[in-house]
Amino acid sequence: MPTKTPSKNVPANSSRSNSAPDAIELLESDHREVEALFEKFESARNDATKRKIAEDVCNALAVHAQVEEEIFYPACREAGVDSDLMNEAAVEHASAKELIAQILGGSGDEMWEAKVIVLSEQIEHHVEEEEGEMFVKARKAGLDSAKLGQRMAARKAELQASVATSPSKPAASPRATKAK
Template identity: 50%
Template structure:
């Protein structure tokens, strides 16, 4: 008697199953980490850029990305983190770091990338951002993961707000 052939799933079946199930929403930390990687790559590109037009485009992109990123942190992530962990240190320090970066953004955004002072401002901005990212990823994110924060819901709110801000 021949052995019955294994039933292979229909090719349409997995697609139908995944269509019925919404795509997994990235959590708040995944969204912030992705932003951190993107901005780090942009600063790296700026360092190697030689033409003024390439630098100008990179500066505008860096400034826009940082403004959106700081907004979603300040409007959504930090208040939730501060409340959940009764934080009186990490969030205030992060807001001060944001203020320094915002000041540098104001000094370079919409201006021609001309000369050493302009490049120095981008270099310092990149260093501030790198320091800030390191603190978030090494201190804030592990505490957020251990807390009772609903990081998926927070991620949903952040993604929604980010989408609104990116449109402008």
């Protein structure tokens, strides 16, 4: 189960403004949100509540992954962030998406709860690698985190709006389903 960790790798002199969120801070905030949802799932006592929380987790992860795949990961690759690390992240996303599809499509699946727990473990590992390695390397590579953050925040809002109109189907586009 993911545990809450303080935001790491954010310089004290971060030049973030309200209109242009820092990309890495935005992603770390998403990580904390999903960790909190997994904790709520773990402490929920009835099936209906767990299913609603699981849907919320899946939708949040789908939006987060799509924003990373469309904007953040390509920028990291362009900046020269370790290609092995980026490839591993893409594979982890593909694996998570498969579990997300199974969780959202498995209303009668007796293993759906186990799938949510496995997803939480996979996401915990993924978050540790992103925050402990990828984000550090992205900052060192000189990624324009403010500019990326603005683009990412706009795309995230767009995807969240699409999820709000069709909550049982996470945001997905052809660009999001292929590894970059």
